[in-house]
Amino acid sequence: MNTHPLRWDALVFGVLFALVLVGWALLTYDLASVDGLAVAGLVTLIVAGLAGIALTLRRTS
Known part of the structure; x- marks a missing residue:
């Protein structure tokens, strides 16, 4: 069974829909x-x- 990468856009829209x-x-x-x-x-x-801002700053540092 292959694992698929996490799609952040689908996760965000799913949470917003919920x-x-x-x-x-x-x-x-x-x-x-x-x-x-x-x-x-x-x-x-x-x-x-x-x-989102915190994660962006953490990634660029």
């Missing part, structure tokens, strides 16, 4: 508000951006 699905489910079952999900989404994107 987050959208979880957000939709939370709104559908009234477990979260739109404002709460907006803040959580912004925090998630900021953390992901900082992680």
Whole structure:
């Protein structure tokens, strides 16, 4: 059995799709508000951006 290299683009889009699905489910079952999900989404994107910058700086150093 051959192993395939990890495709980062597929992993990122899969995680984003899963987050959208979880957000939709939370709104559908009234477990979260739109404002709460907006803040959580912004925090998630900021953390992901900082992680990307940190990984880029680590790779070039």
